[in-house]
Every structure is written in structure tokens, then in C-alpha cells.
Amino acid sequence: MDLRAGDSWGMLACLCTVLWHVPAVPALNRTGDPGPGPSIQKTYDLTRYLEHQLRSLAGTYLNYLGPPFNEPDFNPPRLGAETLPRATVNLEVWRSLNDKLRLTQNYEAYSHLLCYLRGLNRQAATAELRRSLAHFCTSLQGLLGSIAGVMAALGYPLPQPLPGTEPTWAPGPAHSDFLQKMDDFWLLKELQTWLWRSAKDFNRLKKKIQPPAAAVTLHLEAHGF
Amino acid sequence: MAAPVPWACCAVLAAAAAVVYTQRHSPQEAPHVQYERLGSDVTLPCGTANWDAAVTWRVNGTDLTPDLLNGSQLVLRGLELGHSGLYACFPRDSWHLHHQVLLHVGLPPREPVLSCRSNTYPKGFYCSWHLPTPTYIPNIFNVTVLHGSKSMVCEKDPALKNRCHIRYMHLFSTIKYKVSISVSNALGHNATAITFDEFTIVKPDPPENVVARPVPSNPRRLEVTWQTPSTWPDPESFPLKFFLRYRPLILDQWQHVELSDGTAHTITDAYAGKEYIIQVAAKDNEIGTWSDWSVAAHATPWTEEPRHLTTEAQTPETTTSTTSSLAPPPTTKICDPGELGSGGGPSAPFVIGVPVILALAAAAAPASSLLI
Numbered sequence: 001m002d003l004r005a006g007d008s009w010g011m012l013a014c015l016c017t018v019l020w021h022v023p024a025v026p027a028l029n030r031t032g033d034p035g036p037g038p039s040i041q042k043t044y045d046l047t048r049y050l051e052h053q054l055r056s057l058a059g060t061y062l063n064y065l066g067p068p069f070n071e072p073d074f075n076p077p078r079l080g081a082e083t084l085p086r087a088t089v090n091l092e093v094w095r096s097l098n099d100k101l102r103l104t105q106n107y108e109a110y111s112h113l114l115c116y117l118r119g120l121n122r123q124a125a126t127a128e129l130r131r132s133l134a135h136f137c138t139s140l141q142g143l144l145g146s147i148a149g150v151m152a153a154l155g156y157p158l159p160q161p162l163p164g165t166e167p168t169w170a171p172g173p174a175h176s177d178f179l180q181k182m183d184d185f186w187l188l189k190e191l192q193t194w195l196w197r198s199a200k201d202f203n204r205l206k207k208k209i210q211p212p213a214a215a216v217t218l219h220l221e222a223h224g225f
Numbered sequence: 226m227a228a229p230v231p232w233a234c235c236a237v238l239a240a241a242a243a244v245v246y247t248q249r250h251s252p253q254e255a256p257h258v259q260y261e262r263l264g265s266d267v268t269l270p271c272g273t274a275n276w277d278a279a280v281t282w283r284v285n286g287t288d289l290t291p292d293l294l295n296g297s298q299l300v301l302r303g304l305e306l307g308h309s310g311l312y313a314c315f316p317r318d319s320w321h322l323h324h325q326v327l328l329h330v331g332l333p334p335r336e337p338v339l340s341c342r343s344n345t346y347p348k349g350f351y352c353s354w355h356l357p358t359p360t361y362i363p364n365i366f367n368v369t370v371l372h373g374s375k376s377m378v379c380e381k382d383p384a385l386k387n388r389c390h391i392r393y394m395h396l397f398s399t400i401k402y403k404v405s406i407s408v409s410n411a412l413g414h415n416a417t418a419i420t421f422d423e424f425t426i427v428k429p430d431p432p433e434n435v436v437a438r439p440v441p442s443n444p445r446r447l448e449v450t451w452q453t454p455s456t457w458p459d460p461e462s463f464p465l466k467f468f469l470r471y472r473p474l475i476l477d478q479w480q481h482v483e484l485s486d487g488t489a490h491t492i493t494d495a496y497a498g499k500e501y502i503i504q505v506a507a508k509d510n511e512i513g514t515w516s517d518w519s520v521a522a523h524a525t526p527w528t529e530e531p532r533h534l535t536t537e538a539q540t541p542e543t544t545t546s547t548t549s550s551l552a553p554p555p556t557t558k559i560c561d562p563g564e565l566g567s568g569g570g571p572s573a574p575f576v577i578g579v580p581v582i583l584a585l586a587a588a589a590a591p592a593s594s595l596l597i
Contacts, residue, residue: 048511075401075420077373086399087397087399088396089396090396091393091394094396094397095462186399190399193398193399196397196424196511197396200397203464203510207461207462
């Protein structure tokens with residue numbers, strides 16, 4: 001099996017379809033259980049743990065890529081990497097996301113990102129890097145499961161991929177080494193930004209689902225936040 | 226027949242006087258404005274006068290000595306700030322103003338210092354700048370903000386002239402912001418730029434209204450409350466965590482407590498009877514850096530003697546109860562095992578041994594500064 005850089009992304013399409021068919025978590029009976037609150041907190045804690053883990057992983061990986069990728073003020077234009085799920089969102093749109101959409105966007109993003117990370121893992125040169133990446137992938141899988149749990153507890157269906165919207169990467173002309181590294185750089189950057197965003201997403205969910213008092217919630221609505 | 230002659234004479238005289246007056250008091254041209262560099266030499270020509278014409282130079286109305294002249298030109302060497310002023314030259318022995326120069330002595334700008342900060346995340350951020358050394362002449366600043374390839378508007382601050390504000394349109398961006406500033410004046414030009422990610426510049430303002438109160442019947446407790454900074458727009462979705470530090474005024478070492486929730490905390494290991502200084506800092510839970518320390522609050526824990534204690538000030542008489550300085554007073558009902566077990570004070574145990582002796586020796590001294 002001769003894996004050239006261009007082909008390996010194509011292989012991911014196969015892997016990603018496998019990932020989508022994660023057995024659905026049965027919806028919990030909401031009455032009589034503590035509600036989704038504890039699992040939202042758990043999901044939030046997971047994002048913090050992952051963000052911390054990613055910091056050291058990204059540092060190691062970028063050093064492996066070498067300059068300019070490991071320079072602190074490296075600021076390339078965002079070319080390529082178009083299929084990467086982007087965390088960036090209009091401020092007002094983000095504020096007004098309903099819970100289901102907020103959770104769905106997180107779930108879909110991490111599914112895609114996990115897929116790409118697994119591709120990264122197979123290309124990584126050193127055993128140590130592969131170990132770190134594999135460990136991170138496992139933790140990320142845990143986060144996905146946690147988000148799925150919250151969605152199930154709230155009665156939201158897990159997003160199923162429509163045919164044709166799977167994260168494929170057209171295996172066109174083989175990526176140059178430099179362009180491949182750029183893709184890796186953007187993957188790590190997007191992953192880090194998503195983890196920051198998720199922390200804020202789950203903060204918002206925590207407050208909305210477990211308001212300390214109805215009066216307080218109403219007070220917040222009035223401020224238009 | 227004789228009458229028209231003196232009348233004409235008066236008219237001519239009056240006209241002549243008017244001409245002289247206008248030429249003396251209103252210059253033929255507006256003063257020429259000139260900027261020169263501090264420390265340099267400058268030669269000011271007297272307008273269009275001949276090089277060897279006999280002229281007098283004045284600065285701000287005062288005559289200048291002729292040894293500064295080179296022909297009709299004024300030579301100033303080693304310009305100092307004091308040389309700034311209005312220079313005027315007159316043909317010698319004449320009222321006729323020939324030429325005026327408004328001289329400003331200054332410096333070209335050095336590289337400006339630029340920094341940006343978001344204390345209103347996620348609403349936006351501001352950038353402020355200054356010159357490391359003054360130029361003494363007017364400067365014009367121009368700020369540009371780029372987000373990737375998109376240019377953003379930096380709105381001038383209504384009150385501060387070296388600050389402008391940018392509003393975030395998108396959150397959670399992986400693309401860095403680049404803020405450039407250029408400064409120019411009549412003598413030169415300079416510029417600088419900084420690049421940063423959205424998350425790295427987040428730094429809230431310090432917590433507000435930090436108040437510390439003694440707790441009645443608890444000689445080792447202080448209750449501290451504060452408020453989230455009013456500039457932080459959305460503490461619900463973007464919660465802050467807090468860092469509290471406190472020490473008795475008489476010690477240098479701070480105690481620290483990090484709090485992930487709430488805007489109140491009770492200190493339970495305060496030295497009885499000692500005035501404390503307390504400060505709080507804030508940080509977004511996940512991103513950015515800690516704020517500066519808040520304005521300090523002062524408080525002294527409750528003491529058993531009935532005194533007219535205000536909530537925040539320490540009166541000197543309380544230090545005469547020296548036996549209670551570092552241990553719970555024996556007459557107090559010690560009913561909270563947590564207090565005894567809570568480390569019993571700061572992390573510097575050496576403090577406990579020595580002052581007991583000092584305390585006994587200084588029992589008669591009213592001043593608290595004698596203790597340690």
C-alpha cells in the first residue's frame with residue numbers, strides 16, 4: 001500500500017464514514033434523573049483537559065514540522081484546508097444559537113477534526129509523536145461521546161451525515177511537502193480554537209439549562225445577551 | 226489762500242503716519258513656520274534681504290546681539306528647546322519689519338510603543354500608543370487594523386487621544402490581527418506593528434468595590450466581597466475566575482487563594498487583631514491573562530474587647546492586647562475545629578516563635594510598629 005500524501009486524505013473518507021456510525025446512545029428518561037447538568041459540566045471539564053493536552057502536543061508537533069511553523073508570530077494566509085470545520089462565527093449568530101444547534105455544531109466539528117487527526121497520526125514520523133497523537137485521539141473520542149451523551153439527555157438526535165457531505169479530500173495532484181505541513185498547522189490551530197469555543201459553548205449551556213433562579217434568567221434575557 | 230496748504234500738509238502727514246504704522250505692526254507676510262532639530266545648527270536668512278545688508282534680529286521682541294549674525298543671516302548653533310520662538314529681522318535703524326520666522330525646535334519621532342488589550346471580551350478590544358520620548362512638536366498618528374486581508378475600523382476614543390477601539394465582528398478566529406501605527410511630524414517619521422491572536426490579548430479590568438469586613442465573634446475571620454468589573458460585558462457566558470491575596474500590614478508575605486466561582490470569600494486564618502490588606506484580581510476562565518490587582522481593602526478581624534472599631538480602620542490601642550497577637554485568645558470559645566486545623570497562619574512558621582517574646586517585651590509600647 002503506497003500511501004502518497006494526496007491519497008491518504010482520500011482514505012480518510014472511508015474512515016470517517018465508519019466514525020459517523022457510532023452506536024447511538026439511548027435517550028435517557030429525563031424524569032427522576034439529575035438531568036443533563038452533570039454531563040454538561042463533565043463535557044466542559046473535558047474541553048479544558050483536552051486544551052491543556054493539546055498545548056504540549058501542538059508544541060511538539062510544530063517543532064517536528066520545523067520553522068516557520070513553530071515560530072510564535074507565524075501568520076500565514078488561510079489557503080487550502082477549506083474542509084476543516086471553522087470555529088469562527090459571527091458574534092450575534094453565536095449568541096443566538098439554540099441549544100440543539102450549538103451542540104450539533106460542536107459534535108460535527110470534533111468528528112471531522114478527529115478524522116483528520118487520525119490521518120495526521122499515520123504520517124507522523126516518530127514513535128513518540130504517534131503515541132502522543134494516539135492518546136489525544138482517544139481523549140477526543142471521549143469528548144465526542146460526552147457531547148453525544150448531552151444531546152441524548154436533551155432528546156436531540158445525533159447528526160447523521162448526508163451522502164456527499166462527508167469530509168472527503170479530493171486526491172488530486174499530490175500535496176507538496178510544504179502544503180501538507182500547512183494543512184497540519186491549520187488543523188492544530190483550528191482544533192485549539194474549537195476547544196476554546198467549546199468551553200464558552202458549554203458555559204452558556206450550563207447557565208441556560210441550570211439557571212440558579214428563574215428570576216435571574218429573566219434578568220439576563222432583558223440585557224439582551 | 227493759506228488754509229488749504231496746512232490742511233494738505235496734515236493729510237500727508239496723517240497718511241505717512243498710517244503707512245508707517247501699518248508697516249510696523251502688520252508684517253508684510255505671515256510668519257514663516259520652521260521646524261528644526263534639537264542640537265542642530267540653523268541659519269535664518271532675513272527674507273529677501275542682501276547677504277550683507279545691515280539688519281537687526283529680534284526674538285519675541287527682544288534684540289539679539291550682533292555676534293550671532295553672519296551678514297544679514299542669524300546663526301543659531303546647538304539648538305535648545307529655549308530657542309523656540311518668533312524671530313523677526315529689521316533693516317538697521319528702521320521700523321520696517323522685513324521677515325518673520327516662527328521657529329519650533331523638536332525631534333523626529335522614535336518608534337512608537339503600541340499595545341492592544343481586550344477588557345470587554347467578546348465585544349471588542351482597544352489599542353493605545355505613546356512615544357517613548359517626547360518630540361516637543363505636533364505629531365500625527367495613523368492606526369490601521371488588519372484581520373487577515375480585511376481592514377477594520379479603529380474608532381477614536383472620545384476622551385483619550387492616544388487610544389482607539391475595534392469591535393469584534395467574528396469570534397473564535399484562527400486568523401491573527403495586525404495593528405500598525407505610523408507617526409510623523411515635520412522632522413521625521415516612524416512606525417511599528419504588532420500581531421496577535423484574539424485570545425492572547427484578553428485581560429479584564431480589576432474587580433470593583435472590594436470590601437472586607439470582620440465577622441462578629443470570629444477573631445480570625447474576614448469576609449471579603451467584590452464585584453465583577455463593570456466593563457466585562459457578559460459574565461454569564463464568559464465567566465471570570467478570581468485570585469485573592471491578603472496579608473497583615475506588618476508582614477511582607479502574601480497569602481493567595483484562587484476562586485473559580487462567586488464573588489465572596491471568607492478568610493479563616495487571619496491573625497487576631499491585625500489590620501489586613503486585601504486585593505483581588507480577575508481572569509477569564511479559559512483565555513487571556515490576569516487583570517491588575519484591585520484597589521486594596523483594609524480590615525481588622527473582630528476582637529473580643531468592646532471597642533469603637535470601624536469596619537475597616539485599625540485603632541492603635543488594640544495592639545496592647547499582645548498576648549493574642551498570634552494565637553487565639555484563651556477567653557474566646559474555640560468551637561470551630563476547622564480554625565485550629567487550618568494551618569494556623571501563613572506559610573512562614575518562623576514568625577510564630579520570635580514575636581511571642583517581642584510581644585511580651587513590648588507589652589507596654591502602644592505603637593504597633595514595634596511588633597516584628
